[in-house]
Amino acid sequence: MEMRRLGVQGPEVSAIGFGCMSIGIADVYTSSVQDDAKAVELIHHALDLGINFLDTANIYGDSEVKVGKALRGRRDKVVLATKFGIVLGSDLHNRGVDGSPENARRACDESLKRLGVDQIDLYYLHRVDSQVPIEETVGAMADLVKAGKVRHLGLSEAAPETVRRAHKVHPIAALQNEYSLFTRDPEQELLPVLRELGIALVAYSPLGRGFLGGRFRSVDDLAPNDWRRGNPRFQGEQFARNLAIADRLQEIAEEKHCTAAQLALAWLLRRHPDVIPIPGTSSVARLEENIRAADLSLSEEDLDRIETVLPKGAVEGERYAPEMMKNLNG
Numbered sequence: 529m530e531m532r533r534l535g536v537q538g539p540e541v542s543a544i545g546f547g548c549m550s551i552g553i554a555d556v557y558t559s560s561v562q563d564d565a566k567a568v569e570l571i572h573h574a575l576d577l578g579i580n581f582l583d584t585a586n587i588y589g590d591s592e593v594k595v596g597k598a599l600r601g602r603r604d605k606v607v608l609a610t611k612f613g614i615v616l617g618s619d620l621h622n623r624g625v626d627g628s629p630e631n632a633r634r635a636c637d638e639s640l641k642r643l644g645v646d647q648i649d650l651y652y653l654h655r656v657d658s659q660v661p662i663e664e665t666v667g668a669m670a671d672l673v674k675a676g677k678v679r680h681l682g683l684s685e686a687a688p689e690t691v692r693r694a695h696k697v698h699p700i701a702a703l704q705n706e707y708s709l710f711t712r713d714p715e716q717e718l719l720p721v722l723r724e725l726g727i728a729l730v731a732y733s734p735l736g737r738g739f740l741g742g743r744f745r746s747v748d749d750l751a752p753n754d755w756r757r758g759n760p761r762f763q764g765e766q767f768a769r770n771l772a773i774a775d776r777l778q779e780i781a782e783e784k785h786c787t788a789a790q791l792a793l794a795w796l797l798r799r800h801p802d803v804i805p806i807p808g809t810s811s812v813a814r815l816e817e818n819i820r821a822a823d824l825s826l827s828e829e830d831l832d833r834i835e836t837v838l839p840k841g842a843v844e845g846e847r848y849a850p851e852m853m854k855n856l857n858g
Contacts, residue, residue: 529542529543529544529577529578529579529580529819529822530542530543530797530822531543532728532801532802532804533728534607534650534680534701534702534728534730534804535680535699535700535701535702535726535727535728536699536726537699537701538650538680538701538702538728539607539649539679539680540607541580541581541607541804542578542579542580542581542804542822543797543804543822544579544793544797544804544805544806544807544818544819544821544822545579545581545582545583545730545804545805545806546571546574546579546581546582546583546806546807546808546815547583547732547806547807547808548571548582548583548584548588548591548594548595548808549584549585549588549591549808550808550809550810551567551570551571551588551591551594551595551808551810552584552588552589552590552591552592552594564593564594564597567594567597567598568594568597568598570809570810570812570815571594571595571598572598572602573812573815574815574819575598575602575605575606577815577816577819578819579819580605580606580607581606581607581609581804581806582595582606582607582608582609583609583610583704583730583732583806584608584609584610584611585610585611585612585614585652585654586610586611586612586635586638586639586642587611587614587616587654590642592610592639592642592643593642593643595608595643596642596643596644596645597644599643599644599645600644603645606649607649607650608643608645608648608649608650609648609649609650609651609652609682609702609730610639610643610648610650610651610652611651611652611653611654611682611684611704612631612632612635612636612639612651612652612653612654613625613626613627613631613635613652613653613654613655613656613657613665613684614654614655625654625655625656625657625658626657627653627655627656627657627659627660627662627664627665628657628660628664628665628668629664629665629667629668629671630668632653632665632668632669632672633668633671633672636648636651636672636677636678637677640677646676646677647676647677647678647679648677648678648679649678649679649680650678650679650680650681650682650701650702651669651672651678651680651681651682652681652682652683652684652702652704653665653666653669653682653683653684653686654684655684655685655856656683656685656686656687656690662686662690662693662694662697663693663694663696663697665694666681666694666697666698666700667697667698669681669698670697670698673698680699680701680702681694681698681699681700681701682700682701682702682703682704682730683700683703683704684703684704684705685704685705685706685856685857686703686857687718687857688717688718688721691703691718691721691722691725691727692721692725695725695727700725700727701727701728702727702728702729702730702804703718703722703727703728703729703730704729704730704731704732705718705729705730705731705732706731706732706733707729707731707732707733707734707796707803707805708731708733708734708735708736708740708792708796708805709736709740709777709792709795709834709835709838710736710737710739710740710761710770710773710774710838710843711733711736711843712840712841714729715840719800722802723802728802728803728804729800729802729803729804730803730804730805730806731796731803731804731805731806732806734792734793734796734805734806734807735789735792735793735807736774736792736843737756737759737761738756739761739770739771739773739774740774740777740788740789740792741787741788741789741792741814742774742778742787742788742789745771747762747767750762759845760845760846761843761844761845761846762845763845765844766844766845769844770843770844770845773838773842773843774788774838776837776838777791777792777834777837777838779837780830780833780834780837784824784826784830786820786821786824787817789807789814789817789818789821790817790818790820790821790824791821791824791826791834792821793805793807793818793821793822793824794821794822794824794826795826795831795834795835797821797822798825798826798831799831
C-alpha cells in the first residue's frame with residue numbers, strides 16, 4: 529500500500545484509510561455492522577491488507593468501542609483518528625456543536641476510555657463552533673498534546689481563514705472534508721491554503737455517499753432508516769439526475785477493467801498526492817475492492833476525461849439538510 533504523510537511532521541498513513549462510521553451507528557446506512565465480532569474482523573482484515581489509518585468519532589454510536597477492541601494487540605500498527613465537537617440533537621439531521629475547551633478535555637478523556645488507549649494519534653474538531661473562537665478550541669486541544677493524550681491535531685469542515693487562525697495556535701496536521709467527484713468544493717479555496725500550510729486533506733464520503741460506487745438504483749434500495757433518505761441529493765428528480773451523472777463514470781470504468789468505485793478513488797489519489805480518502809464499508813468484498821483502487825494507474829488523459837464526464841458543479845442538491853449545512857465551512 530502506498531503511504532502518505534499527514535501534514536509536514538505528521539505520521540505516514542496508508543493512501544486509503546478506513547472510515548469507521550458504518551460499524552457504529554445502526555440507523556445511518558443501509559448496511560451497518562452491529563455485531564462487535566464482525567466489526568473487529570472487518571477492521572483486522574483492513575489492517576492485514578495494508579490499511580493503517582482508522583477514522584472514527586465520539587458520535588458514531590459504539591464505533592470507538594469496536595475500534596478499541598480491534599486495536600488490542602495491534603495498537604502500534606495503527607494511526608488512530610477520532611473527533612469531538614458535534615452534539616446530537618433530536619435526529620441525525622439536527623445537530624449542535626460544542627467546541628468549548630471544557631468539552632475538548634471531557635470528550636478526549638471519554639474517547640480514550642472507549643478506545644482503550646493512552647493516546648490518540650489525530651484528534652479532530654468535528655465541526656467549528658461559531659460561538660467559540662477557534663483559538664480557544666485549538667488552544668485546549670494543544671493542551672491535550674502537551675499532556676500526552678493526543679499526538680496531532682485536525683479540523684473538519686473548516687473555512688480556509690479558520691484553518692489559518694488555528695494553525696497559528698498549533699500546527700494542524702490534517703483537514704477533513706467531504707471530497708469526491710461528486711463534491712469538489714475544496715478545490716477552489718481550501719486545497720490551495722492547505723498546501724501552502726503543509727496540511728493534508730482527509731476526504732470523507734469519497735464515493736459520493738454511494739452514488740459513485742453503484743450501490744443503488746432507487747431510493748427504495750435504501751433501508752427505511754437510512755439517513756440518506758433525508759439528504760437533498762436523494763430527493764425526487766435530483767436523485768434521478770445525480771444517478772445519471774454517476775452512471776457516466778461506469779462507462780469509463782468498464783474500459784479500464786475496474787469498478788466505478790475504484791475509478792472514483794483512483795481519481796482522488798492520482799489527481800492529489802496529498803489527499804487521503806477514507807471510504808467506509810460494512811462489507812469485506814467492498815473493502816477489498818476499495819483497497820485495489822490504490823493500484824489503479826490513470827494517465828492525465830484519463831483524469832481529464834473523468835472530469836469531463838463528471839464536471840464540477842453538475843451534482844444537484846446540497847450536501848446536507850439545511851440544519852446541518854449551517855455547521856459547514858465554519
